Amino acid sequence: MRYNSLLDEFLDIHYDHPAPAHDIEPAFIVDRLKKPTGKVAAVLDTDAYNEIDDQYAIAYILRSPEVIDLQAIYAAPFQNKKAATAAIGMERSYQETATILKLLGKEGQMAGKVFRGSDQFLADAYTPVESPATRDLVARAMARPDGDPLYVIAIGAITNVASALLMQPAIARKIVVLWLGGHALEWFNTKEFNMLQDVSAARVLFGCGVPVVQFPCKGVVSALTTTGPEVDYWLKGKNPLCDYLCDITHQEAAFNRQGPFWSRTIWDVAPVAWLMDMDCTETRFEPAPIPSYDGYYSISRCNHPILYVYSVNRDRIIGDLFTKLAR
Template sequence: MTKSTWPKLDDSTMLQRLTFPEGRVRMVLDTDTFNEVDDQFALAYALLSPEKIDLLAVTAAPFFNWNSVSPADGMEKSYKEILNIMQLMDVKNAPPVYKGSSQYMTSHTEPVPSEAADKIIDLALSSSEPLYVVAIGAITNVASAIAKCPEIIHNMVVVWLGPNAYWWPTQKIFNVSQDYQASSLIFDSGVPLVVLPCHGVASHLLTTPYEIDACLRGQNKLGTYFSDMFHGRFTRFGQNKMGWSKVLWDVAAIAWVLNEQWVPSMVRRAPVLNPGFTYSFDDSRHFYKESIDIDRSLVYMDLFAKLRELPS
């Protein structure tokens, strides 16, 4: 689908959709959960925040790095890890989990078929209340849903932990660079979009094995699992030592949904994502929203308190 044929929201409608939502939101979490350790925290945070989040589904996103042998393998491992986290939490009435794309998009007009894309479409069309799709991995599932059924743009908001800050010199970062076609579609399609930048915002969410141990280890099964991940997954990189810290990037996206005062944002005109993973700017394009800061203390105080409330 070309730029000129996407469904178009007028500026007033777009600005209304980009306003922080009052009350509880209908939400899908799209996550590459086995990629590293931050998705697990974000998934648990969403599940432990029913006062704001009505989590209707969780979808497994593809990824390809040292923890997978292909995008399909990454998606399958993520699917299993989603179920594992829910089991460790002993979630009652857990939301359904759907498998996502087995490969990346090759063009804006070729969606990758998956249960995840179909479910996003179904949920977007099933209510007059907008669907918030919080994406914390490669955005293939979400972009494929839009490419397959463009009219869902009228009834959804995408919240994406993907690019860096708009002023950062490059957007060549994992969640963006895995699937250029899907990433550029999200900016070009005109879907209401909230970006949680990695470098510049989420990068403030540093924590350490010592903090995780002090706050979570021994409190319950999930807390100890998180501690074990910190001590286990990074030892081969020589990073599990004094002075080392880890960013829990994906937590930022959940924090924005819970309280925009913790993650203040500004409205801008959507950039063009170039094939070389740089931005071009055009003031005639539609609006989007981008977070500009995050209160690391308030976010972690809320997250750790909720994780400690799980039964031991």
């Protein structure tokens, strides 16, 4: 009995399929994952109050209107020392998004386009958590022309996006998901914040066949660091937004007790930079990994492909970001 129990537990952790079998052809996925040219329609899913990189990403998008037509922002749940529950994390992210929009002078442009997301993480890989954000994503995605997908820039736990995919599986052919989540395939584990917050949602994302560009954290996007002297030199005094970003970057370093010699990773700008017309990432196709609940990947070479980012050009991305923010 003890052996059977351990075997069942192992199979559940590693091999239980995260979503119903899909009929999306690998050729469709590969074609849909070609890097777009010109302006794209996009939505942003963000846990904006969690760290300070989301604020940079929101501003980066809205300072790049020639490339990204931002149609909606969704507040994502998170839970840690800044938020005792996922619901509190989502609400604080919603409020922080409003702060950034005000500093950017974009409250009018985005009026009625910022939505509260899920107030809890998925209980399993089959049951969605409905919210204003998930309903808007389903409606917005289904309205897209077949050959013109909606780009979903997701920089938090993937709860909202996974819920929308469970609510309406047909949107998998209507969207491309750019997700900052998990660690590099070569990393010794994948105990990364966005993934560990909602492993069930990550299993939905990688299991349902939706075209995904994955931006792993440790081992890849961890290259996107900046320091106090650097943000002060390039951003301080340029405009109210830049002053705010400088202040919260310094505060985050103090909050995490990093001492006088510190750097912070601006993780969340990586998916935004991928959409820009510059050579700043290296990618390859990989079979979709299967996130396990114990913090590791299982790999099946038979799985459908995802586009995997394995290198980022730190200087090019940070340079483009700071130049646009300091306008």
